[in-house]
Amino acid sequence: MQLALFWVFAILTLLFGAGVVVFRSPVSSAMSLVMSFVGLAALFVTLDAFFIAVVQVLVYAGAVMVLFLFIIMLLDLRTEGRRPVKLAAWAGGGMVLVGFLSALTKVVFSLPEAAQTKPDLPLPGVNDVAQVGFALFRNFNLPFQIIGVLLLVATIGVVVLSRRELK
Amino acid sequence: MPTLAHYLFVSGGLFAIGLLGVLLRRNILIIFMGLELMLNAANLSLVAFSRFHPGHDGLPGYSAQVFVFFIITVAAAEVAVGLAIIVALFRAKQTTHVEDLDTLKF
Structure with missing residues (x-):
């Protein structure tokens, strides 16, 4: 059950996070970022960090994103026109990404406690x-x-x- | 039950997406959103480590959560100042496209 919920919210977070980069309209990107932050807040709840989850929704999904949308409205940004794709930029980005992810994999699997599941809390309802x-x-x-x-x-x-x- | 590695990979994936956004997108607002994604990826790994490494009393390490609280505060301040700079920049140049901002380019 917990693992299923983890996957739902992890995929939600990552998909909408990718949407921020992929969408061409700034408003779509901003709304996608809101959904990504909500998914992240749910991941904080699965880690028993209720306070951080609530602050995440209030500050990020609430205040920060309203600020972003306000600025998008104020600047009257339209959907970006297609500019020629820079091959060098994409190649550089891909190389950085592959390097980063391979380094991350190496580090995570060398951690002795990587496969450890969550230790039980001493009391069922800790007032966090x-x-x-x-x-x-x-x-x-x-x-x-x-x-x-x-x-x-x-x-x-x-x-x-x-x-x-x-x- | 999800393990620590699960959370670290989600955190790393989110960081990578944010990094790609900063590297590949040319709209300064989207670059800013990529920065926010990277900050949040760091928050996720901090909270995951705090939950998976309980202290002597068996409670999660709450210092990490206080740290996340500080990161969120600093990020909010950063967003306010950054967006004010973007508005000032737009007033001067009428663009949010980073390739059109080449005054300092030699």
């Missing part, structure tokens, strides 16, 4: 939001504050960047 909260505010308090400053800097940066020059 509380656990992430403890880790965040006890062990990672300073990085958490710094992330807050980063968000502030990003906000100010966006305001400065998108301000129109007054003539």
Whole structure:
């Protein structure tokens, strides 16, 4: 059952991820990316990371993708016309892909714990939001504050960047 | 039951798709989406490792999930700034095609 669900969501994630690269209309790519993120959130649920799954849907499938669609609307992007395919680019891309996947296969199969299945949790219902909260505010308090400053800097940066020059 | 290798291959596949998007597509917005895919692939492998390597108390390693939380935050900030730069670029050049942006090309 778990394996079947894993395959459903893994294939969903990878197929829609491939759709992002393949579709020619930016809106189709963006919607495909949303579906890919939802599949990824489901994969997080199969790993018992409920908090991360919810944050994934809220932040990525929600906020980030709305931002993307807004920009596509604002820039009034049309479906790309066909440009001549660059053989060198595709050959280079294919070579990088084959190299990366073969290196990955080698590394994964040399891992001693690669074939290990999930160890059982000590209790059936671990409250993972509380656990992430403890880790965040006890062990990672300073990085958490710094992330807050980063968000502030990003906000100010966006305001400065998108301000129109007054003539 | 899915093993750690299953999750690592999905993560690697997603990363490869994102990388191909960055390498092959010429629309700057699609390149940006490819970057997001790669960040998410890294998140998936972090969460998978945290679940498959429990600590002394048998709980998953929650430090990895906090790390994923930070990655998501930084990615959101990055998207906001990046899209603002793309809008500014479009205002100046009226294009999102990377081959038309050759002002700095020697």
